[in-house]
Amino acid sequence: MREKKEFNFAQRWIDELSRENQSPSVLKSQVFTWIIGSLLLLGVVGSTPWLWEYKVRRDIRLVEDKISNLREIANQVNELKALKTKAEGQEQLQSLMQNSTHDPAPILDKLKSILPVGSIVNSFSLQENTVTLSISVPTPVDVARLWTSLRDSGMFQMVDMPTVLLQDQAQTLNFNLTLK
Numbered sequence: 023m024r025e026k027k028e029f030n031f032a033q034r035w036i037d038e039l040s041r042e043n044q045s046p047s048v049l050k051s052q053v054f055t056w057i058i059g060s061l062l063l064l065g066v067v068g069s070t071p072w073l074w075e076y077k078v079r080r081d082i083r084l085v086e087d088k089i090s091n092l093r094e095i096a097n098q099v100n101e102l103k104a105l106k107t108k109a110e111g112q113e114q115l116q117s118l119m120q121n122s123t124h125d126p127a128p129i130l131d132k133l134k135s136i137l138p139v140g141s142i143v144n145s146f147s148l149q150e151n152t153v154t155l156s157i158s159v160p161t162p163v164d165v166a167r168l169w170t171s172l173r174d175s176g177m178f179q180m181v182d183m184p185t186v187l188l189q190d191q192a193q194t195l196n197f198n199l200t201l202k
Contacts, residue, residue, distance in 0.1 A: 138167040151201045
């Protein structure tokens with residue numbers, strides 16, 4: 023028997039086109055396109071951690087810059103606080119000196135508080151802004167401590183040390199000090 027052929031040319035043309043599209047070269051190009059697209063997608067997804075790490079490092083650098091700026095400000099604030107404390111101490115000392123022009127007891131009490139252990143005040147006189155005192159200290163080490171204490175007390179303009187003996191014996195030192 024003979025095969026019956028269809029005379030529907032449009033249907034035959036569509037069937038021929040679909041067979042041509044199924045040819046190996048077209049399939050190869052489609053597979054190649056899908057592989058390239060997949061590799062690109064994997065590349066983008068794979069580089070995401072490095073992009074995130076780059077962003078995090080950049081953010082850390084920005085925060086560190088802000089912190090360093092804040093450290094400079096904090097240092098200035100701490101310096102200002104120290105100066106303010108020092109100014110308040112000077113004001114207290116000035117008020118103490120003004121109040122003690124008639125009564126030298128507050129200055130004498132302050133002096134006794136800064137003297138090294140074992141030191142004795144033999145004489146003390148206050149005339150306007152000048153303090154004359156005689157102090158006995160037991161050892162040469164105490165002489166150095168006395169000088170440092172008087173210098174760092176902030177009460178006097180300048181502390182000159184008289185001649186001292188380096189022998190291990192008690193010494194009497196005479197000072198003429200000017201109040202600030």
